[in-house]
Amino acid sequence: MSPAQSPELVIxxxxxxxxxxxxxxxxxxxxxxxxxxxxxxxxxxFMAVVELLLMRLQLAVPENTFMPPVTFxxxxxxxxxxxxxxxxLPLALGFFYYVAxxxxxxxxxxxxxxxxxxxxxFAGGATxxxxxxxxxxxxxxxxxxxxxxGIAFIGNNGVDAWLAACGLATLGFLLxxxxxxxxxxxxxxxxxxxxxxxxxxWAAAISAWLTIAIxxxxxxxxxxxxxxxxxxxxxxxxxAGGAPLLWQHLSWIFYTGAYMLILVFALGAIAEIVPAxxxxxxxxxxxxxxxxxxxxxxGTLAWMQNMYTAPIGLGWMYFAMIMSxxxxxxxxxxxxxxxxxxxxxxxxxxxxxxxxxGAIVAIVIGLVSExxxxxxxxxxxxxxxxxxxxxxxxxxxxxxxxxxxxxxxxWFPKMTGRKMGETLARFSFWTMxxxxxxxxxxxxxxxxxxxxxxxxYEFFSGEGLAAYNLIATVGAFVLxxxxxxxxxxxxxxxxGGRPAGHDAWGGxxxxxxxxxxxxxxxxxxxxxxRSARPMRDIRxxxxxxxxxxxxPARERQPVA
Amino acid sequence: MSPHSPAIDQIxxxxxxxxxxxxxxxxxxxxxxxxxxxxxxxxxGAEPRQVTGGVGIQLRVGGALGVFAVALLVLSIVFTxxxxxxxxxxxxxxxxxxxxxxTIEATGQQWLWRYQYPNEAFSYYRLVVPVDTExxxxxxxxxxxxxxxxxxxxxxxxxxxxxxxxxxFRADEEGTYLGRAATLSxxxxxxxxxxxxxxxxxxxxxxxxxxxxxxxxxxxxxxKLIEDGEVP
Numbered sequence: 001m002s003p004a005q006s007p008e009l010v011i012x013x014x015x016x017x018x019x020x021x022x023x024x025x026x027x028x029x030x031x032x033x034x035x036x037x038x039x040x041x042x043x044x045x046f047m048a049v050v051e052l053l054l055m056r057l058q059l060a061v062p063e064n065t066f067m068p069p070v071t072f073x074x075x076x077x078x079x080x081x082x083x084x085x086x087x088x089l090p091l092a093l094g095f096f097y098y099v100a101x102x103x104x105x106x107x108x109x110x111x112x113x114x115x116x117x118x119x120x121x122f123a124g125g126a127t128x129x130x131x132x133x134x135x136x137x138x139x140x141x142x143x144x145x146x147x148x149x150g151i152a153f154i155g156n157n158g159v160d161a162w163l164a165a166c167g168l169a170t171l172g173f174l175l176x177x178x179x180x181x182x183x184x185x186x187x188x189x190x191x192x193x194x195x196x197x198x199x200x201x202w203a204a205a206i207s208a209w210l211t212i213a214i215x216x217x218x219x220x221x222x223x224x225x226x227x228x229x230x231x232x233x234x235x236x237x238x239x240a241g242g243a244p245l246l247w248q249h250l251s252w253i254f255y256t257g258a259y260m261l262i263l264v265f266a267l268g269a270i271a272e273i274v275p276a277x278x279x280x281x282x283x284x285x286x287x288x289x290x291x292x293x294x295x296x297x298x299g300t301l302a303w304m305q306n307m308y309t310a311p312i313g314l315g316w317m318y319f320a321m322i323m324s325x326x327x328x329x330x331x332x333x334x335x336x337x338x339x340x341x342x343x344x345x346x347x348x349x350x351x352x353x354x355x356x357x358g359a360i361v362a363i364v365i366g367l368v369s370e371x372x373x374x375x376x377x378x379x380x381x382x383x384x385x386x387x388x389x390x391x392x393x394x395x396x397x398x399x400x401x402x403x404x405x406x407x408x409x410x411w412f413p414k415m416t417g418r419k420m421g422e423t424l425a426r427f428s429f430w431t432m433x434x435x436x437x438x439x440x441x442x443x444x445x446x447x448x449x450x451x452x453x454x455x456x457y458e459f460f461s462g463e464g465l466a467a468y469n470l471i472a473t474v475g476a477f478v479l480x481x482x483x484x485x486x487x488x489x490x491x492x493x494x495x496g497g498r499p500a501g502h503d504a505w506g507g508x509x510x511x512x513x514x515x516x517x518x519x520x521x522x523x524x525x526x527x528x529x530r531s532a533r534p535m536r537d538i539r540x541x542x543x544x545x546x547x548x549x550x551x552p553a554r555e556r557q558p559v560a
Numbered sequence: 561m562s563p564h565s566p567a568i569d570q571i572x573x574x575x576x577x578x579x580x581x582x583x584x585x586x587x588x589x590x591x592x593x594x595x596x597x598x599x600x601x602x603x604x605g606a607e608p609r610q611v612t613g614g615v616g617i618q619l620r621v622g623g624a625l626g627v628f629a630v631a632l633l634v635l636s637i638v639f640t641x642x643x644x645x646x647x648x649x650x651x652x653x654x655x656x657x658x659x660x661x662x663t664i665e666a667t668g669q670q671w672l673w674r675y676q677y678p679n680e681a682f683s684y685y686r687l688v689v690p691v692d693t694e695x696x697x698x699x700x701x702x703x704x705x706x707x708x709x710x711x712x713x714x715x716x717x718x719x720x721x722x723x724x725x726x727x728x729f730r731a732d733e734e735g736t737y738l739g740r741a742a743t744l745s746x747x748x749x750x751x752x753x754x755x756x757x758x759x760x761x762x763x764x765x766x767x768x769x770x771x772x773x774x775x776x777x778x779x780x781x782x783x784k785l786i787e788d789g790e791v792p
Contacts, residue, residue, distance in 0.1 A: 069747045076744075141744040147721055148704040148746060153670075238722025244705060245720065278600065279608040287618045309707050309716045309742075311725040314644070321636060325629045328585070332625040333618060335589050342596035346608040349601065357597055364589045368582035375636035377571045377643040378578050380715030384707055384742035448575075449561060451711045453742040456750035463738075 028112035029520055030183075033119040034098025035415060037176075038408070040123065041091035044082050045401070046487065047130075049480045051079040056439075060473040062461035072457035073139040074158070078129065080142030081162060084258055085169045086126050088400035092265035093176050093211070095407050096204035098415070100180060102511035103201045105189025105529065107521050110182035114175045121172030129165035138162035141455055143255065144225075146236035146247050151229045160229060167222040170215050170254075177211035180204055189510070191529035198509040198532070199282065202289045203268025207261045210296045214257030221250035245310060252303040260299035262396055263363060264292050266403025267334050270356040273410050274338050276507040277353045278345030283337040285532060291330035291337075298323045298330070308379040317376045324374035331367060335360065351425035352505075355406035358433050362398025366391050369444065384454055387447030390440040397436055397479075405429075405486055412490065413504035417516040418497030424489040432482030438475025442468035508533035564712045564737065564758075565729045567643040571715065574639035581632055643715065646694060647730035653693035654761040661694040661728065668699065668706030668719035670745055671752035681771035687756045690764040691734050699725040704746065710739030710756050718743065731758040 024032055055075050058066045067075070101109055109115055132138065138158035140149035149159045184205045188197070197205075225247065227233035234240040236247050267288075275282045282288060304312065304320035338360065347353070369391035373379045382388060405428075413419050446452040446468040452459055459465045503512045512535050514522055527538055563569045600606075649656055656662065664687070665676040675687045689695050699708055701719035709716045714729035731737070741752035759767065785791045 069750070073744070073747070073749075145705050145743070148744070153704055153746065238720065244722070279602070280610060281612050283611075284613045284615075284618055287613075287622075309718045311718060311720055311723045314640075318637065322633060325633050325636075328629040328632075329622050329625045332585075332589075333622055335593070336621050337613070337618075339589075339592045339596045340613060342593070342600055344606075344609040344611070345600045346602035346604075346606065347597060347600050349597070357593060360593055361590050364586055368586040371582055371585070371632075372575065372578035375574060375578050375632065375640075377636065377640040377715065378574045380643075380717075381568075381571050381575060381711065384709065384716055451561060451709065451740070453709065453740055453750075455744040458750045 028116040030097050030101050030109045030112065030115060030179075031415075031518060031520075031522075033115050033176075034094045036119055037090045037094025037097060037122065040126065041087050041094055041404075042408075042487065042490070044086035044126065045091075045483065048079055048083040048087055049483055051075050051082065053476055053480055055079065056473040056476040058457060059459065059469050061470065062459055062466050064458060067457070069457045070139060073141065073455075074137040076455055077138040077141055077144070077158070077162060078132075081129055081138070081166055083396075083400075084255070085166050086122075086129065088262050088396065088404075089169075089173055089211075089258060090122055091400060091404045092207065092262055093173055093180075095265065095269065095404075095411065096180060096200075096207060097176055099411060099511055100201045100204040101183055101187065102414075102514055102518060102522055103198045103509045104184060104187065104192050105510045105513075105523065105526050105534075106183055106187035107523060108187075109179050110186050111179040115179040118172040118175030118179070121175065122169045125165040125168030125170075125172065128161055128168060132158060132161045135161075143251050145251075146225060146228065146244050147238065149225065149229075150236065160226070163222050163226050163229075167219060167226075170218050170222070173211050174215035174219070177208040177215065180208035181212070184208070189526045189529055192534075193529075195286075196529055196532040196534075199271040199285060199288055199292075200268045200509070203264050203271075203292055206293050206296050207264050207268075210257055210261050210264070210300065214254045214261075214300060217250050218254035221247055221254070224250075245307075245312065248307055248310060249303070252306045253300065256303040256306065257296075257300040259392075259396065260296050262399040262403075263299075264296055266359050266363065266399035266406075267292060267295075269403060269407040269410065270338065270359060271334075272507065272509065273352045273356045273406055274341050276505050277350055278342050278347045279506075280341055280345040281508075281533065283340035287333050288337050291333045294330040295327060295334075298326050302327070302374070305374050305379065306383075308376055308383055314376075317379075321374050321376050325371070327367075328371070335364070350409075350505075351420060351422055351429070352406050352410040354426065354429050355402050355409060358429060359398050359402035359406055362394050362402055362436060366393070366395025366398055370395060382448060385447030386443040386452045386454060389454055390443035390447065393440050393443075394436070397440075401483065402432070402436075405432075408486070408490065410505065411511075412493065412497075413500030414511055414514070414516050414518070416494050416497070417500060418493055418495075419500040419504065420486075420489050420493040420497055424485060424492075428482050428485035428489060430482075431485060432479055435475050435477075435479025435482050439472050439479050440475070442471045442475070446472075503535070503539075508536045510534050513538060561711055564732050564735070565714060566645075566647045566732070567714060567729060568712060570639050570643040574636065574643075577635055577639070578632075581628070585628075646728050649694045649730070650692035652691060652761075653730075654690040654764060656694070661696045662690070663696045663698060664689070665698045665700065666708060666719070666727075668701040668703075668708065668741065668745075668752075670703050671741070671748035673706075673708070673741075673752070673754040677768055677771070679768050679772055681768050681775060683771065685754055687754060688764060688767050689731060689756060689758055690761040691731055691758050693761070694728065694730050697727040697729075699727060705743050706745050706752070707742035708739070708754075709742040710737055710754065712737045713739075713756055716742055731756070734758050734760065 136156040136158040224235040234242040236242050236244050238244045302320045302323035304316050305324050450464050502516045563572050667674040676682045699719040701721045706719045714727050717725050717727045737756045739754040
């Protein structure tokens, strides 16, 4: 598409004005859909936090009878599905879908109806999961392993609802990812070569391809388990020629890929925030982009790291360990480049950078602990204990909650035209940081030195677990209080925040060239992109021109 | 918890190596980040240096991290292989019969562990094994996936329906070691626990005999009750 031949805009009068909700519900605009995904994801973060708190209350004291075992298992299953399928993934995809087309200078997405369908499939999946409160919620755990999730052991509809909900949401993510891939390939502004693509848009491309790959695998697994449950299938029936381990492989490919997607999203957002608020270019763009791609590929290939206790060959475990330990290099390079970008900068410690720093610290704690789980014999000892609960939560709360909140504070001015309150953001951040440490550090000890097992609805007195669990419960409430403060901040700032202007932070990518909030068509005028920092070029050109034009005028002004 | 088998000794060493490696990487990353954040505030008034890095420094940093990863990989493989070595029966143990290690079948079932001994005696919850003897557990499951987890004696291992999963261990000291199931298996999952009682070979033999006699006696009594018509 050459810019010369296409007219800027053709308008035959204004479309009729419709109610805001009608417009949102029928919109195929990536910004509207992105906002639905992000708002929905944050709503389900609230639900996930409530479910976590209820489980922590049950685990506050030994042999607690606060909730019956089945209720706990249902809470656990809802929590896992909510946190991954309804919070972390739609949050990441929502930000990609909102921001990436703006960053590449596109006037929309390539396949907008696909994105619209994807968004509403996600909404449909979420509805299915939460209507189970009216009958029976799923109870087979975070990852519903057959045979337990088979019809013989859980005969009610809970697991079917889980499968339908997660299947619909996964299909939705896949469609959104297809739209993202097509948009990033076809609709880049003139001059926006791949080598000039902003890091966050690269993260979007990587995550979109990853979503297509792992989403297809999960959909296959879900379809097979549905057939097993409802149509006498034997895909996962161990005694009838099927293989229970097949589900483990397929589902862990998805969960491990999703884990990596969340980290790629967080690191991609952080790589936008750090250079802008340190007033320096990213130390080495190509190394960061290459590392993000390596994280997605190697991390997903390490799926069997979750199956060290399963009866699989030792060689497979070593394969997973090699992939897992190889991740030290790309993760280390991303962190090195972020730190090198900060060094010698002029850092403004604003809310997005604060959350970004918190995200990095939490992700590092989580990943160095996961590293121990990856070392096969150590994994035999640490996996299936609360040590793995703690490691996973540090990495994923770090990525999806701290990283997600960094992205929220960063792009909130673009979405609403207003900044979120700094003071409340600081209170929220420090409360969350303290809460995260208090909630999950004790679980490291409970798991690694006292072998507290995962997913259990109770633990027993006299095994040295009481103090750890009580502290963890208190910490979970502190963490929740911190998260709710950011919710309050976002709600209050939508109308009452300080006006941020169109170029809120001095970022280098093109979304800051659009209005805040952007017009439906994103840009009236597209600049020629001549470097990886187009917004910086635009600012320089504007300053240059105004200097040239104002110079004589100023000379003629009388001196007061 | 403390190690009471040769395999767990190896796993403990690897855990310490991993812990040290995690501390090194964690302190380097978090320390570097906090230093960079603390020392380069805009308030100090310095103009930010508009520098970027070349490929050389990336290769050097990546290479150093790669060497670290390879070292961890080699150590992991060494200690994992040692932890998997079949421990030979010691002098205080029960001598192996016909070159085969003492084999016990452990069945995971909702929500109990059942142990079947060579002489067809069986027990629930409590596994009795002789000290200083190579024991092979054949893990099987009759319903869902269960994970056999006795951290003082052996690595965790799954009992999966349709498969047999071997766990080999040698307990070094007499005593009782608690264990549990470690994969969500349904409603009474948290109560699915086990205890391994390590005793002298003589006590083990005696236990097997009594156990077998008790089971036989119970069975005879049930059969008699049925024959007498006292039970329908």
